[in-house]
Structure formats: C-alpha cells, structure tokens
Amino acid sequence: MTLPYRTLDRTWDVIVAGGGTAGAVAGIAAARTGARVLVVEAQGSLGGTGTNAWVTPLMRNVSAGENLNRGLTDEIKARLLRQGDGARDGHGNDNWFNPEGLKFVLDDLLHESGGEVLFHTHVVAPLMDGGKVQALVVHNKGGLQALQAEAFIDATGDADLARLAGAPVTGGDEDGLHQAMSLRFTLAGVDTGRLMAFLQEHGQGQDSADFLHFWMVWGRNSSLEPLFRRAVSQGVLLERDGDYFQAFSVPGRPGELSFNCPRIRADLNDGADPWQLSAAQVDGRQAIRRLVAFCRAFLPGCEDAFLGVVAPMVGIRETRRIVGEYTLTLPDILDCARFPDSVCRNHYPVDIHSVKGGATLLHERDGEAPYFARDQYHEIPYRCLIPQGVSNLLVPGRAASSSFEAQSSIRVQQNCHTMGEAAGIAAAWAAREHGGAVGAVDVSALQAEMRARGGLV
Ligand SMILES: Cc1cc2nc3c(=O)[nH]c(=O)nc-3n(C[C@H](O)[C@H](O)[C@H](O)COP(=O)(O)OP(=O)(O)OC[C@H]3O[C@@H](n4cnc5c(N)ncnc54)[C@H](O)[C@@H]3O)c2cc1C
Structure with a gap:
C-alpha cells in the first residue's frame, strides 16, 4: 500500500519525533547548535510524561551532594523557580515542580533557541533509503505529510520510529510483562x-x-x-x-x-x-x-x-526498548560501570513497579553493601542511544537500550533530559558534518560540548 502523503518543500536538519521529557530537551539542544529543528508532538504541549501525564516531582539523582543532571536541567529548574512553578524544600531539594508551568518553560526555551514545533501531529511511518531515514510521514489536520531531515531523534518513549525503521526492539521483563501504568x-x-x-x-x-x-x-x-x-x-x-x-x-x-x-x-x-x-x-x-x-x-x-x-496521558513506565549498539544491564548498574563514551551519570536505584505485585526499590546488592555508595554513580554510554541498523537515528529517554531492570533505574526524568541533550547536539552535528550518520560523531567533542553547556559527563 502506498500512503497518499504530500512531501513538504521545506526540510530540516533534525526532526525530533515526540516532544516529551527527552524530546523537548533534544529539540532545544539541537536548535542551540544553529541547526534547523522541528519537534513533532502528538499532544498540544511539550514535556510528555512530565507534563501531560502529570508526573511530578523529578526524582533525585544526587551523588556526593551534587545533582548529576545539569546543563538544560538546571536551566529548566531555574525558570520554574523564577515563574513560581518550582520550589526548593528545606533540604535543598529543587526537584518540586508544577507540570502546567513546565509546559510554558519548554515552549519558551524551544522558541528562544529557534526550534519549531508541530503539535497534534502523529508520526505514522518513516520513508527509508536502505538503512537511512529520509523523511517521516506524519498525520495531522493537514492530512498525511512527509517531513524531510538529515538526522532524526526518536523520543516517542515507545521507540515507535526506531521499530518502524526496522531497528530491533524488545520490551517487558522475562515474561514480556511491562511495568505497571498509572493514571495520575x-x-x-x-x-x-x-x-x-x-x-x-x-x-x-x-x-x-x-x-x-x-x-x-x-x-x-x-x-x-x-x-x-x-x-x-x-x-x-x-x-x-x-x-x-x-x-x-x-x-x-x-x-x-x-x-x-x-x-x-x-x-x-x-x-x-x-x-x-x-x-x-x-x-x-x-x-x-x-x-x-x-x-x-x-x-x-x-x-x-x-x-x-x-492527567491527559496515562503514565507509561516502560514499553519498547531499542536493542542498541550497547545495552545497559543490571550488572552495569550494580558495578557502577563507567564508559569512555558516557553521556549521562545516574545514581537513581532500580525501581520496578511490577504488575506481578508490589514495588521493588533495590538499594542493596545481594542484601548486603549498597551498590551505590553516597559518592558513586554509573554512566550511560552514547551507544545506548544508537539503534542497530539505522544510520541517522538516536533514541534517548525511556526507550534507550537497556535491560528491563536497568531501564527501571535510568528512566527518571532528569536522566531523560540529559540523554535528550546529548542526542540533540549529536544529531545536529551528524546532520551538519556526517550526512546524518550518528555513529560518526566525535564523542569526546560531544562530551566537551555538554560540559561547556554546564553538563556533568
Ligand atoms: C506513573 C509514573 C510515575 C513516575 N514517577 C516519576 C517521578 O516521580 N520522577 C521522575 O523523575 N520520573 C518518574 N517517572 C519516569 C519518567 O517520568 C519517565 O520515564 C520519563 O518522563 C519518560 O520520558 P521520555 O522522554 O522517554 O517519554 P515521554 O516523556 O513519555 O515523551 C514521549 C512523547 O512522545 C509523544 N509521542 C509518542 N508517540 C508519538 C508519535 N507516534 N508521534 C508523535 N508524538 C508521539 C508523546 O505524546 C510524548 O510527549 C514516572 C513515570 C510514570 C509513568
């Protein structure tokens, strides 16, 4: 079947599918490189689970007294505070926020950076040229349209785009059961x-x-x-x-x-x-x-x-995860693994809301020593964002390449911001310098750029 779509004349350097927790930040970060960026979002506001599923507050991700997610996360928090939609409690925890206020902050940041957004628009299918995405067919009030770019980011949380592009995906625990959903x-x-x-x-x-x-x-x-x-x-x-x-x-x-x-x-x-x-x-x-x-x-x-x-959206903790160039595992977390291509640091524990009953918040290893000492953390490599077999696509957020247990740890919002920030910069550079090839990005330069933007990598 051929889709009766119309290809728009305009093109972009980077298109972000899904303007949620990771996607909104990815769009802002990419636009700040000077790239022409379009964020395609199914709902009518940015922020995804953090706004439209009303998931608040941000979970803490602190090691040695320092928040591990900086860069754009810091800017978002500062704006929320200034607006009266964020707060710092008596323990110095500044993760409290109002989801409605976050929608305004993300609008402002994206537009100030020169990025564009197309709301009420669903990604339907990629148009492929071998292992490269050429365009996304989307659906909105204008019907079916093809939007072209050099590089793409799948921030749908469900790896919608990666799966349709032919990248391998997995999902659920050993029985294929996903974490429980909640309607907040x-x-x-x-x-x-x-x-x-x-x-x-x-x-x-x-x-x-x-x-x-x-x-x-x-x-x-x-x-x-x-x-x-x-x-x-x-x-x-x-x-x-x-x-x-x-x-x-x-x-x-x-x-x-x-x-x-x-x-x-x-x-x-x-x-x-x-x-x-x-x-x-x-x-x-x-x-x-x-x-x-x-x-x-x-x-x-x-x-x-x-x-x-x-909440307009049901809160979804876990569905599909890409099988990427590297898959983060439970041992990586328990061993506080470090990687040369790290783009994010995590100290949030394994946190499984199992449909088999109860909630597992794993703070200990084999019932003994804590696997996260107070000043410890593990890293998330850039390769976890790279799906196999698709050259110009990155997947930050809860669908990044990780085992069921590892995903339950890295999925919290601040990590999604940081993965999004890394993906945004990398996709923009891939579009400008490598014909979209995300694997060709110089990761040490990416890390240096993240540091220059206030990040901890
Ligand atoms: C109930 C619940 C409680 C949680 N509690 C906390 C907490 O207290 N603190 C914390 O930090 N984290 C918490 N988390 C985890 C965290 O909120 C999520 O893991 C994180 O927000 C996911 O970010 P994401 O960018 O991967 O996906 P999302 O934020 O879900 O973004 C995906 C976006 O893509 C859009 N989209 C999807 N498909 C398409 C498509 N085909 N076309 C166009 N757009 C599309 C969606 O509308 C959405 O905006 C919780 C999660 C849940 C569900």
Missing part, C-alpha cells in the same frame, strides 16, 4: 495544614505543609495501612487500590496534591497497545473516583477537596 490526578481544595497534622500523628513525618509526601503500599509498614483496610472493608476502595498509593505537594498550586496512582489493572500493562491504552484510561478514571472518595472520607483536611486534574 490531583486533589484540590485540601486543607494541607490539617492534613499535615494528621500525617504527623500517624507517623508519616512532614517538614512543611508546602512539601507534603505520603504513601501506602500493602505490607510495607505504612501507618496509613489500617485506614486503607477499613476503606476496603467498607467498599470505598478495592484491594488493588492499596497496591501503590502516593501523593506529593505541587509548587504554585496551594491546597493541591498530585497522586502517583492509581495503578492500572495488571492485565493492561502494554502502553504501546492502543486497545490496552484506551482501556487503561477508563480503568484509571474509575479508580480515581474511588481514591477521591477515600481521601474525602478518611483523610482529615480533605473533606471539602475535589478532583483537580486527571
């Missing part, structure tokens, strides 16, 4: 002072009513477990609603809490399956209705609270 939401109109007092009484210590964080997972000694038990026995909650429950304050939104739940039904774990994704949206909304009722009835300070936001 907010509860507004909360009396956070009263809620804080209640949480303190129940052994969930809080520093301030502006930086609340509380949680309950069955069998993990949460002081809130008896409350959940009662709610299940009264039919307010289902048993599965206690598989993972967690809430955080959001800067710039007084009286509002963002929930890192509900977890979607275990049989709906493949976010790259459109039917499962649609069913997940409905399943999540039903669970949100139960959780809101629970909070209003059981948590002091929430009696008059109301549903604020239901």
Whole structure:
C-alpha cells in the first residue's frame, strides 16, 4: 500500500519525533547548535510524561551532594523557580515542580533557541533509503505529510520510529510483562495544614505543609495501612487500590496534591497497545473516583477537596526498548560501570513497579553493601542511544537500550533530559558534518560540548 502523503518543500536538519521529557530537551539542544529543528508532538504541549501525564516531582539523582543532571536541567529548574512553578524544600531539594508551568518553560526555551514545533501531529511511518531515514510521514489536520531531515531523534518513549525503521526492539521483563501504568490526578481544595497534622500523628513525618509526601503500599509498614483496610472493608476502595498509593505537594498550586496512582489493572500493562491504552484510561478514571472518595472520607483536611486534574496521558513506565549498539544491564548498574563514551551519570536505584505485585526499590546488592555508595554513580554510554541498523537515528529517554531492570533505574526524568541533550547536539552535528550518520560523531567533542553547556559527563 502506498500512503497518499504530500512531501513538504521545506526540510530540516533534525526532526525530533515526540516532544516529551527527552524530546523537548533534544529539540532545544539541537536548535542551540544553529541547526534547523522541528519537534513533532502528538499532544498540544511539550514535556510528555512530565507534563501531560502529570508526573511530578523529578526524582533525585544526587551523588556526593551534587545533582548529576545539569546543563538544560538546571536551566529548566531555574525558570520554574523564577515563574513560581518550582520550589526548593528545606533540604535543598529543587526537584518540586508544577507540570502546567513546565509546559510554558519548554515552549519558551524551544522558541528562544529557534526550534519549531508541530503539535497534534502523529508520526505514522518513516520513508527509508536502505538503512537511512529520509523523511517521516506524519498525520495531522493537514492530512498525511512527509517531513524531510538529515538526522532524526526518536523520543516517542515507545521507540515507535526506531521499530518502524526496522531497528530491533524488545520490551517487558522475562515474561514480556511491562511495568505497571498509572493514571495520575490531583486533589484540590485540601486543607494541607490539617492534613499535615494528621500525617504527623500517624507517623508519616512532614517538614512543611508546602512539601507534603505520603504513601501506602500493602505490607510495607505504612501507618496509613489500617485506614486503607477499613476503606476496603467498607467498599470505598478495592484491594488493588492499596497496591501503590502516593501523593506529593505541587509548587504554585496551594491546597493541591498530585497522586502517583492509581495503578492500572495488571492485565493492561502494554502502553504501546492502543486497545490496552484506551482501556487503561477508563480503568484509571474509575479508580480515581474511588481514591477521591477515600481521601474525602478518611483523610482529615480533605473533606471539602475535589478532583483537580486527571492527567491527559496515562503514565507509561516502560514499553519498547531499542536493542542498541550497547545495552545497559543490571550488572552495569550494580558495578557502577563507567564508559569512555558516557553521556549521562545516574545514581537513581532500580525501581520496578511490577504488575506481578508490589514495588521493588533495590538499594542493596545481594542484601548486603549498597551498590551505590553516597559518592558513586554509573554512566550511560552514547551507544545506548544508537539503534542497530539505522544510520541517522538516536533514541534517548525511556526507550534507550537497556535491560528491563536497568531501564527501571535510568528512566527518571532528569536522566531523560540529559540523554535528550546529548542526542540533540549529536544529531545536529551528524546532520551538519556526517550526512546524518550518528555513529560518526566525535564523542569526546560531544562530551566537551555538554560540559561547556554546564553538563556533568
Ligand atoms: C506513573 C509514573 C510515575 C513516575 N514517577 C516519576 C517521578 O516521580 N520522577 C521522575 O523523575 N520520573 C518518574 N517517572 C519516569 C519518567 O517520568 C519517565 O520515564 C520519563 O518522563 C519518560 O520520558 P521520555 O522522554 O522517554 O517519554 P515521554 O516523556 O513519555 O515523551 C514521549 C512523547 O512522545 C509523544 N509521542 C509518542 N508517540 C508519538 C508519535 N507516534 N508521534 C508523535 N508524538 C508521539 C508523546 O505524546 C510524548 O510527549 C514516572 C513515570 C510514570 C509513568
């Protein structure tokens, strides 16, 4: 079948498929080299999981007291703070942010750097010339259009483009099961002072009513477990609603809490399956209705609270991962492996939200010494972003080449920023100097450029 597409006359140096956590940063970084950059995004705003799936705050990635993700991550945080959409807590943690505010910051940064964006546009298929992507056929209100560039970045999170270009991909654990999805939401109109007092009484210590964080997972000694038990026995909650429950304050939104739940039904774990994704949206909304009722009835300070936001996107932790030039593994993480072509440093632990039950936050090796000493980290090589068999494509973000366990560690937002920044610069250079060939980029020059932009590599 030939697609009835129209090829646009305009061309770009770099096209980024997916303007999410990694893709928005990749677009900004590439445009700052002077490249002509287009970001193609399915939703109506940049930021992906960090904005449209409402995933906040940024997980900490600190070694020896220093945040390992710098460069554009620092600039994003500084702008969020200036706008009143970011905050630094009493421990110096500046990872708290408002997802709605982040959308504005990313718009500004992309446009100031000279990059362009095409919203409400889906990547449909690449047009290939052997192992090289020549153009992307996209779909939007203009119909099917082919957009040409020299180099491409697949930041769809699901390796959509890499897979369609013929690159090998994998996904899931040893049984092919993916991490659980979650549909995040907010509860507004909360009396956070009263809620804080209640949480303190129940052994969930809080520093301030502006930086609340509380949680309950069955069998993990949460002081809130008896409350959940009662709610299940009264039919307010289902048993599965206690598989993972967690809430955080959001800067710039007084009286509002963002929930890192509900977890979607275990049989709906493949976010790259459109039917499962649609069913997940409905399943999540039903669970949100139960959780809101629970909070209003059981948590002091929430009696008059109301549903604020239901995230437009289901939060997807893991679907497809490319099988790249190098695949990061669990031993690499446990051994704090270093690589000559490192583009990112990570100290965030293995963190698996398994649909087989519970959540694994692995801080120890074989139950003994911590694999991450306080001043340790492992590195992510550039080769993890290079898919096999496609010469002018890079894949930063949660679909980078890694095993199931390793992906659960490197997938946090700040690492996606840094991988995106590396991919953006590299793709722009590949377009300018090597006919798009990303494997020909001088990685030590890339590292030097990342350092010049404030990065730690
Ligand atoms: C529920 C949940 C909780 C999490 N908790 C935290 C946390 O507390 N802190 C933290 O730091 N990290 C957390 N993470 C991890 C982190 O948020 C994600 O791993 C990360 O944001 C993924 O970034 P990405 O750029 O790879 O993908 P995304 O940010 O998902 O970006 C992909 C983008 O591509 C677009 N797209 C997809 N397909 C197409 C297509 N075909 N055409 C055009 N556009 C397309 C999407 O609309 C999206 O904008 C969490 C993740 C989830 C799901």
